[in-house]
Amino acid sequence: MGIGALLIEKTILVTIIFAITLAIAAYSTYGERKVAAFMQDRIGPNRAGPYGIMQPMADGLKMLMKEDFVPEQANKFLFHIAPGLSMLTALMVSAVIPWGKSIIINGREIALQATDINIGILYILSVVSLGVYGVMIGGWASNNKFALMGALRASSQMISYELPMGLSLIALLMVTGTMSFNEIVSQQNGWNGMQWNIIYQPIGFVIFLICAFAEANRTPFDLPECEAELVGGYHTEYSSMKLGFFLFSEYTHMFVSSAIISTLYFGGYNFPGINSLYEILPHNVVALMGVGALMIKTLFFIFLFMWVRWTIPRFRYDQLMNLGWKRLVPLAIVNIILTAGIVLLVNK
Amino acid sequence: MAEYSLSNRKVLVSNKEMTFKERLYLPAILTGMGVTLNHFFKKKVTYIYGEDKREFSPVYRGLHVLKRDEEGRENCTACGLCAVACPAEAITMVAAERLPGEEHLYREEKYAATYEINMLRCIFCGMCESACPKQAVYLTDRLVDVDITRQDFIYGKDKLVEKVDERIDITNRQHY
Numbered sequence: 001m002g003i004g005a006l007l008i009e010k011t012i013l014v015t016i017i018f019a020i021t022l023a024i025a026a027y028s029t030y031g032e033r034k035v036a037a038f039m040q041d042r043i044g045p046n047r048a049g050p051y052g053i054m055q056p057m058a059d060g061l062k063m064l065m066k067e068d069f070v071p072e073q074a075n076k077f078l079f080h081i082a083p084g085l086s087m088l089t090a091l092m093v094s095a096v097i098p099w100g101k102s103i104i105i106n107g108r109e110i111a112l113q114a115t116d117i118n119i120g121i122l123y124i125l126s127v128v129s130l131g132v133y134g135v136m137i138g139g140w141a142s143n144n145k146f147a148l149m150g151a152l153r154a155s156s157q158m159i160s161y162e163l164p165m166g167l168s169l170i171a172l173l174m175v176t177g178t179m180s181f182n183e184i185v186s187q188q189n190g191w192n193g194m195q196w197n198i199i200y201q202p203i204g205f206v207i208f209l210i211c212a213f214a215e216a217n218r219t220p221f222d223l224p225e226c227e228a229e230l231v232g233g234y235h236t237e238y239s240s241m242k243l244g245f246f247l248f249s250e251y252t253h254m255f256v257s258s259a260i261i262s263t264l265y266f267g268g269y270n271f272p273g274i275n276s277l278y279e280i281l282p283h284n285v286v287a288l289m290g291v292g293a294l295m296i297k298t299l300f301f302i303f304l305f306m307w308v309r310w311t312i313p314r315f316r317y318d319q320l321m322n323l324g325w326k327r328l329v330p331l332a333i334v335n336i337i338l339t340a341g342i343v344l345l346v347n348k
Numbered sequence: 349m350a351e352y353s354l355s356n357r358k359v360l361v362s363n364k365e366m367t368f369k370e371r372l373y374l375p376a377i378l379t380g381m382g383v384t385l386n387h388f389f390k391k392k393v394t395y396i397y398g399e400d401k402r403e404f405s406p407v408y409r410g411l412h413v414l415k416r417d418e419e420g421r422e423n424c425t426a427c428g429l430c431a432v433a434c435p436a437e438a439i440t441m442v443a444a445e446r447l448p449g450e451e452h453l454y455r456e457e458k459y460a461a462t463y464e465i466n467m468l469r470c471i472f473c474g475m476c477e478s479a480c481p482k483q484a485v486y487l488t489d490r491l492v493d494v495d496i497t498r499q500d501f502i503y504g505k506d507k508l509v510e511k512v513d514e515r516i517d518i519t520n521r522q523h524y
Contacts, residue, residue, distance in 0.1 A: 038387070040387070041390055041394075042393075043392050307385070311377070311380045311381045
């Protein structure tokens, strides 16, 4: 027992988280097409396997078999690393999410979290802001005006929406008093697993949700890749699996954002009646049920992302900037002041 | 001028200031999401081609059949009138002479050794059917199967001639 056991334990955990993230991201592409079809009274993909469930494999294979084209005038090095960078930053965020309460194997307590750093929220904010690099480098290295326009839009949009996102998290920090994800989730365990932060921070949640849409480049904030004006946006010049990586990182981002929303505002792995269940069922069973609860919440938010995408059109660019700077930032500041006042009153 | 409208769907465009509720956008977005969620659970209108079959009218013109007579002999004598009548030039055939001992296979002295219809060229107009003097070719209410290559859509006699023991009913089309 020591550093070796810890290393093995963490390696297994990270591999599982990585695999689940990729699997869910892959099946989000299938889910997206099915949700889109259903909302348009269609059936959607149904040829590959029963109900088309093999579709992600078929898509992946198709992507790999395509010609991998690199433009003559492109900056080769940056062109090649951009999709990987995009993927890397999307995956890095999942490191601090507590997927469940610890499980106990042979008397050893194993935390279901890759790493519990005490500045989890700061880590999230910094990694999310790195996410713009994949898009920006990809768009710039292509040496294509449409790609550059897309990259410019993406970077200015992401930078603008990080501000209200950070401000909405400050209000949350005032309520929780900690930056550690593990502690934030534990605090939401009150009232038999029902004391979720959404009750204390409804405005903060709405702001965070809108910003999460913008950070993941999803409709109504999908201007960076708007087909009508920019051909494909920052990935215009990309083909084959590099394009696949860009598209895939969007879905990874969506999954991770959903997990963060569920963790911060919807109780993470807590579910109603969790404490009563701990008294009757074995510890590990309830812990795994908690993981399931978090997954259900996450899947709901992924569905919400898709639901919104197939409901409303995208913003115009100036509307996007107006919303970010003139509406969300002041609203977030008002939210901070309100929260501060209430916290002060209650603690007196 | 004031109330004159051909379609009765005229809507006056107004540039009035939006109310506070409208400027929030969120109520409107939620209404829209209600609409899409409603559609999410609606019955889908798609018919899966090749698996489902929608209801056809009795005169529907689908996949062709080469008929046999009551004794199971092929009606077609390879006169070529259908090929001439075909506006899409989808039909080709090669004629052959009936040999002694083949009387149970072909009704007359001449028959079609090969008879091919290109289903990608065919426009299902039914001109071949009306041109045929021997009541040999008819269009039916069947669908052309899905396939992958263009070559697979050139239907030969193996797919067109009806089987002796499973005749294809075309009587519905005769009433119209």
